[in-house]
Amino acid sequence: MNLQYHGFNSKTLVTKLCFYFLIFIFLFGVLFPFYWMIVTSFKGYGELYLFPPTFFPRAPTFGNYVAILGEKLFLGSYLNSIIVVFTSSLISLLVSIFAAYSLARFRYRGAAFISSLLLFSYLVPRPMLVIPLYVIIGKLGLMDTLSSLVLTYITTAIPFSVWILTGYFRSIPRELDEVAAIDGCGRITILFKIILPLAAPGIVAVMIFNLVNGWNIYLYPLIFTSSASKRLLPIAINELMLGDVFKWGRIMSMTTSATLPFVALFILVRKHIVRGLGAGAVKG
Amino acid sequence: MIQKRTEKKVKKTFLRTTESFFKKEYTFAYVLVLPAVAIVIGLVFYPIFLNIFSSFTKKLVGQPAQFVGLKNYYDHLTNFLFRTAARNTFTYTFCAVGIKFLVGLIMALLVNKQFPGRNIIRICFILPWFIPTIVACATWRWMFNDLGGVINSMLMMSGIIRSGLPWLGNPRLAMISVIMVNVWKGFGFFFIILLAGLQDIDIRLYEAAEIDGASSLQGFFHITLPSIKNVATIVIGFSLIWTFNDFQIVHLLTRGGPFYATELFSTLMYRTAFISPLDLGKAATIPMLIFPVFAVCMLILLKVIFGGEQRQ
Numbered sequence: 001m002n003l004q005y006h007g008f009n010s011k012t013l014v015t016k017l018c019f020y021f022l023i024f025i026f027l028f029g030v031l032f033p034f035y036w037m038i039v040t041s042f043k044g045y046g047e048l049y050l051f052p053p054t055f056f057p058r059a060p061t062f063g064n065y066v067a068i069l070g071e072k073l074f075l076g077s078y079l080n081s082i083i084v085v086f087t088s089s090l091i092s093l094l095v096s097i098f099a100a101y102s103l104a105r106f107r108y109r110g111a112a113f114i115s116s117l118l119l120f121s122y123l124v125p126r127p128m129l130v131i132p133l134y135v136i137i138g139k140l141g142l143m144d145t146l147s148s149l150v151l152t153y154i155t156t157a158i159p160f161s162v163w164i165l166t167g168y169f170r171s172i173p174r175e176l177d178e179v180a181a182i183d184g185c186g187r188i189t190i191l192f193k194i195i196l197p198l199a200a201p202g203i204v205a206v207m208i209f210n211l212v213n214g215w216n217i218y219l220y221p222l223i224f225t226s227s228a229s230k231r232l233l234p235i236a237i238n239e240l241m242l243g244d245v246f247k248w249g250r251i252m253s254m255t256t257s258a259t260l261p262f263v264a265l266f267i268l269v270r271k272h273i274v275r276g277l278g279a280g281a282v283k284g
Numbered sequence: 285m286i287q288k289r290t291e292k293k294v295k296k297t298f299l300r301t302t303e304s305f306f307k308k309e310y311t312f313a314y315v316l317v318l319p320a321v322a323i324v325i326g327l328v329f330y331p332i333f334l335n336i337f338s339s340f341t342k343k344l345v346g347q348p349a350q351f352v353g354l355k356n357y358y359d360h361l362t363n364f365l366f367r368t369a370a371r372n373t374f375t376y377t378f379c380a381v382g383i384k385f386l387v388g389l390i391m392a393l394l395v396n397k398q399f400p401g402r403n404i405i406r407i408c409f410i411l412p413w414f415i416p417t418i419v420a421c422a423t424w425r426w427m428f429n430d431l432g433g434v435i436n437s438m439l440m441m442s443g444i445i446r447s448g449l450p451w452l453g454n455p456r457l458a459m460i461s462v463i464m465v466n467v468w469k470g471f472g473f474f475f476i477i478l479l480a481g482l483q484d485i486d487i488r489l490y491e492a493a494e495i496d497g498a499s500s501l502q503g504f505f506h507i508t509l510p511s512i513k514n515v516a517t518i519v520i521g522f523s524l525i526w527t528f529n530d531f532q533i534v535h536l537l538t539r540g541g542p543f544y545a546t547e548l549f550s551t552l553m554y555r556t557a558f559i560s561p562l563d564l565g566k567a568a569t570i571p572m573l574i575f576p577v578f579a580v581c582m583l584i585l586l587k588v589i590f591g592g593e594q595r596q
Contacts, residue, residue: 023394023405026387030408033468036434037423049432052441099320106313114321121328125529127553128571131338131564132331134557155327158320187312215416218532219550223558234418238536241425248426255419266414267407 034259041065041253048248064253073228074254077236084146084232085214088153092161092210093203095154100165101191105177115166122159129155130219137224148224149232153217157210164209168202169195208269212262233258338568345562356569366570368544369552373574375459376548377528380466385520387467388474393508395475396482406479413472421536424465428452428537455545458538462546466533470526474519481515482508524581549574 040048042060068074103115133152142148172195180190196203221232231239237258240251339356341349360366391409395402412420427435428451436448451461489507498506531550534540540547540555547555549570557567 019394022390026391026394027405027408030412030468033420033423033427034411036427037419040426051432051437053432053434053437095319095323098316102313102316106316108310108313111313114317118320118324121324123525124328124332125525125571125575127529127531127550128335128575129328129331130553131557131568132334133327135334135338135564136327136331151327155323158323162320212414216532218417218535219554223554234416234532237418237422241422241536248429248432251422252426255422259415259419262415263411266411 037252037259038256040248041256043249045249064249065257068250068253068257071250073231073236073239076229077231077233078258080146080231081215081233084149084153085211088150088157088214089207089210091150092154092157093207096158096161096165096206097191097196097203099158099162100169101195103162103166104169105174105187105195118159118162121155122163126156126219130223133220134223142224144225144227144230146225146230149221152220152224153214156217157213161206161210164206165199165202168199172198204269208265211265215262335568336572338565339572341565343564345564349565352565356566357573359566360569360573365544365547365552366573369547369549370574372459372544372546373528373548373550376463376466376530376534376546377524380463380470380527381520381523383463383467384471384474384523385516387471388478389516391471391475392479392482395479409475410472412469413476417469417532418536420465420469421533424461424468425452425537428461452538453542455542458542458545462534462537465537466527466530469533470523473523477515477519478512481512485511521581521584 039055039057041064042062043054043057044059044061044063047054047057047059099118103111137143137148137152140148142151176194176198177190180194185193215234218234221235222238225231225235237251237254240246240254338349340351340353342352342356343349395406395409427433430436430448430450430453433448433451435451436445439445440448449457452458485508489511490503493503493507529550530548531554534546534548534551535554538546540551553567553570556570557564
């Protein structure tokens with residue numbers, strides 16, 4: 001990696017101190033909420049509201065975690081979220097791979113139009129769609145089902161996925177296609193044997209982006225599901241924050257368990273994210 | 285003999301390939317792209333038209349839609365709540381995006397060089413962006429809490445304030461709090477992309493400038509900033525759109541209160557449709573009113589994106 005310097009001369013001690021001080025401040029601001037969340041989740045009820053607060057639990061306990069495991073709403077909504085997000089991401093990926101392949105490798109009338117159509121639909125503000133989707137989902141009889149969520153999730157995932165994947169597919173030289181064609185490969189075989197393996201980083205990045213986005217979608221599950229068995233995790237946590245007294249220990253243990261898979265996923269695939277996003281944005 | 289046969293075979297496959305390039309190509313390509321297009325038309329564009337149509341109706345739950353013409357539009361424009369939401373949304377969006385950009389840029393500049401621990405610090409900076417939003421909102425809500433909230437506790441312990449501040453209870457503070465959470469959650473996006481942009485800058489530009497006697501500050505303003513202009517524009521554009529439409533953070537923290545101090549367009553829509561008048565038609569009017577602003581932003585964004593593609 002290049003040693004870039006952007007004008008900051010870190011040779012003097014004062015500058016170096018300022019530099020590390022700034023980094024420390026930012027790190028503190030960024031990481032403290034995580035620390036506090038985890039610490040709170042291990043506190044018993046008595047310790048939660050102490051002043052001055054204990055920055056490390058005096059009597060750490062797993063009580064909160066045990067309690068939430070017993071709550072059907074938590075486990076159920078966790079499972080629902082996993083089902084919905086994974087299903088919608090996979091479906092979006094499949095549909096987007098075909099569409100991106102079509103747009104990147106074939107020349108036909110309307111290709112540019114379809115490209116613009118998809119890009120435009122990515123930029124459409126979501127509030128514009130919420131009310132009509134509510135009506136449509138109702139008319140389709142899909143209200144309060146997980147399928148309605150899968151359906152709406154893929155509409156948010158597809159435009160972005162197609163956009164990124166088209167860029168990736170285009171960057172793969174056509175000569176490889178032609179060589180395979182001469183060898184007798186059909187178009188589909190070319191797609192699976194040649195293009196997909198080469199575009200693997202882009203596909204991984206898109207999949208991750210859709211997974212992360214899916215977990216963050218809040219408005220759709222809020223209005224499309226109402227019964228407890230169909231709730232997703234974000235809404236379940238929200239429901240704990242209604243009323244007067246919130247069980248903060250429980251809530252923090254829920255959020256901690258919701259965060260862990262993400263941290264793990266992140267550490268595993270951080271290279272792909274940077275590459276995937278960088279290609280999408282910097283490429284322009 | 286064998287040579288002739290292989291020659292014929294190569295010619296045949298070549299002709300077959302080029303022939304099929306022009307004949308079967310069209311149908312196959314259309315079939316491939318059909319699912320994506322069908323979904324987008326059915327679940328994005330059709331709803332847009334439905335929304336436009338709904339905005340001219342009064343649609344209460346359980347009742348058929350009644351045509352009311354421009355009444356919804358008039359009601360909103362003369363309604364203090366709509367204007368409050370407008371003011372709040374613009375404040376929220378521009379403050380949050382501006383701060384996110386500055387923080388992201390500063391962090392990217394800091395991390396641009398090699399130094400011990402750099403990789404870990406980079407991961408740490410992106411963490412808030414990567415975790416689910418509810419996690420961030422729940423945690424911050426707990427930190428802002430009047431009873432047991434750690435922010436107040438720390439401020440009181442260090443003597444900065446004497447009694448706890450009502451972070452989510454005071455109208456002005458609530459907006460600041462909500463912006464703070466949005467910034468904490470969202471600066472990672474700016475950080476990661478601006479960093480990529482910074483690393484693309486050719487180091488020789490700086491060396492040349494240094495030879496010419498330019499100071500560090502001049503190097504920053506004349507080399508760094510212009511070089512990341514394209515990337516910055518795209519990132520700012522997207523963030524503007526996303527922040528403008530943000531619903532979750534405000535809903536989880538303040539639900540639009542206190543006294544509508546943090547009511548945004550998105551929460552107003554939700555309120556109109558599912559809480560107060562329960563009038564879907566009226567709710568559909570809100571995005572119609574703000575869409576022109578949006579269209580302008582989108583056109584500008586598209587120009588930058590497509591302008592870049594053509595250059596390639």
